[in-house]
Amino acid sequence: MKHLQNKAVLAFPPLAIAFVWGASALNPKPAPSPELKPTLQKKFTYAEDIAPLLNNHCVQCHRPGEVAPFSLIGYENAKKWSAMMAQVTESGQMPPWKAEPADVEYKDNFGLSDEQRKMLKAWDEAGAPRGDKSKEPAPPTFGKDWALGKPDLLVQMPYEFELGPEGQDEYWNFVIKPDIKEPVWVQAMDVKPGNKTVVHHVIAFTDKKGRTEKLINGNRGDKRAGYLTTGGGVGFMPDGSMGGWAPGVAASKLPDDAGFLLEPGTDIVLQIHYNKSGKVEKDRTQIAFYYNKSEKAEKKVDIAWIANPLINIKAGDSNAKFTQRFKLPAAIEIYNVMPHMHLLGRSMTAWAVLPDGKKIKLVDVQDWDFNWQLVYTLKKPMVLPRGTELIVEASFDNSKDNPFQPHNPPVDVRWGEETTDEMMLLVAAYSVVK
């Protein structure tokens, strides 16, 4: 599991490195696989082949202060990790881009092609040569504070929250009253977790009717503006959502003619899924909003949830399949898609079937990993006419052989909000086409 592993690696860096080195010292390197021979005619070097690959696919997370436990910037780091990089890219564990090619193109796609995976392997097998140092590209630069620059509106949790050391994950909801005097079109949202060790993911919901007050003052509330829920929902039917954040999700701007319309008096309910770390942790997460100031802003974006709440995954079934269909009552423009399942989820594929019968694959995840709740943004927003049918198919592995299986022995699992329950949900940002 990402967070567990994350911590293990962080806590014992010498051990992790010793393991990688020790492993390659103990096992003589296997001979290069036959299908690699042709590509080996070219000798890959760090300077010309590997550094550009790492810069484009890995260092956004593998750099100091980011979510990955070690940096892959610079030759020394790349060489040190070459064997492990070959291994985890071949297995598909890294990079954690899970979407297979579909009938749409995605923005900021950091997935690797088979050629690139083979290149990492061949480079490692050749002893990770550096090549001509003068040809090494400079690592990309990252905005120091916020990737999209200075926010138009910066809000934060109303107080520094203290999370207990042990026990189940907790879902806390914090109510933020943005200080705005007139409606604004929000074109992008970015999140800076106050404590990366425990913040697992964040979703911003909206509440126009002050319905959180009762919840805050209830018995699972904390009078300083936060309250606990069991996950999934926020304790009432929110008016909308502005999307979410999880490690590895890069902030992305909506097109110039679109935005989430945020009006004065609307509260933002920030739901944070916390993992426990073994000690008391403090968090004060911040949210940056970027306004769409273009005259063209007119498309009101909202978040749709296409769910199958009737899933019933039988104990022991290693390939339980479910389908959910939804016919669009109006034409929409769709901006992104985010599959969501819990620990038993294995695959999710979604199509749009247009009224003329044309079938468009929107997203296809075949190796679901609960730890990577990625949002796949379409390079070009797509218009889906009224009457289009969205079809979502998902499969779950509820056998004892699923390494993420939370129950021993497996039990029947249904829809629910705890991590050990399941969900089958396709989340999408859209606007209605007028």
Ligand code: HEC
């Ligand atoms: C979106 C963020 C992200 C990107 C992009 C990413 N990584 Fe990682 N990587 C992580 C995190 C977090 C971990 C630690 C936890 C884990 O293994 O999931 C990790 C772990 C690793 C490990 C150690 C695996 C282990 O089992 O200990 C290697 C090696 C690695 N990454 C290589 C790469 C390479 C090579 C790329 C690019 C091709 C890449 N990563 C891209 C976030 C990322």
